[in-house]
Amino acid sequence: MNTSKPMVKAIENLAKRKMTGGRRVPNRARRSSETDGYPVETSLGQQLVRLRRVRGASIRVVLRSTEYANVVDPRTNKTVKSKILKVLGNTASRDYQRRGVLTKGAMIETEAGKAKVISRPSQHGVINALVV
Numbered sequence: 049m050n051t052s053k054p055m056v057k058a059i060e061n062l063a064k065r066k067m068t069g070g071r072r073v074p075n076r077a078r079r080s081s082e083t084d085g086y087p088v089e090t091s092l093g094q095q096l097v098r099l100r101r102v103r104g105a106s107i108r109v110v111l112r113s114t115e116y117a118n119v120v121d122p123r124t125n126k127t128v129k130s131k132i133l134k135v136l137g138n139t140a141s142r143d144y145q146r147r148g149v150l151t152k153g154a155m156i157e158t159e160a161g162k163a164k165v166i167s168r169p170s171q172h173g174v175i176n177a178l179v180v
Contacts, residue, residue, distance in 0.1 A: 088170035109173025
């Protein structure tokens with residue numbers, strides 16, 4: 049399990065003071081299920097998977113880095129495990145594109161050809177892609 053502490057956000061809308069000039073104080077602190085996790089930016093490299101506890105005591109598999117993708121060819125309807133050669137682009141962010149971060153919608157070059165990522169690597173723990 050990942051032992052890093054979750055990112056705790058402040059309770060929203062408390063920045064302003066009351067009309068009387070008094071401070072606004074939250075009724076309660078955040079619950080454990082309301083805390084945010086740090087974003088996981090999946091990159092190319094040796095397979096590295098982390099487990100994260102989520103709401104309802106479920107476990108989420110988080111993909112930190114990988115070198116393979118499950119690539120589907122829609123014409124033949126066949127799926128092959130293919131090595132990712134490089135990240136061509138990422139529509140999520142120009143910074144992600146520069147750094148080679150894999151997210152849903154990223155264009156990748158694989159041994160099976162040019163493909164688009166259709167899974168969410170930091171949520172699903174695997175990269176599924178569709179040949180374009």
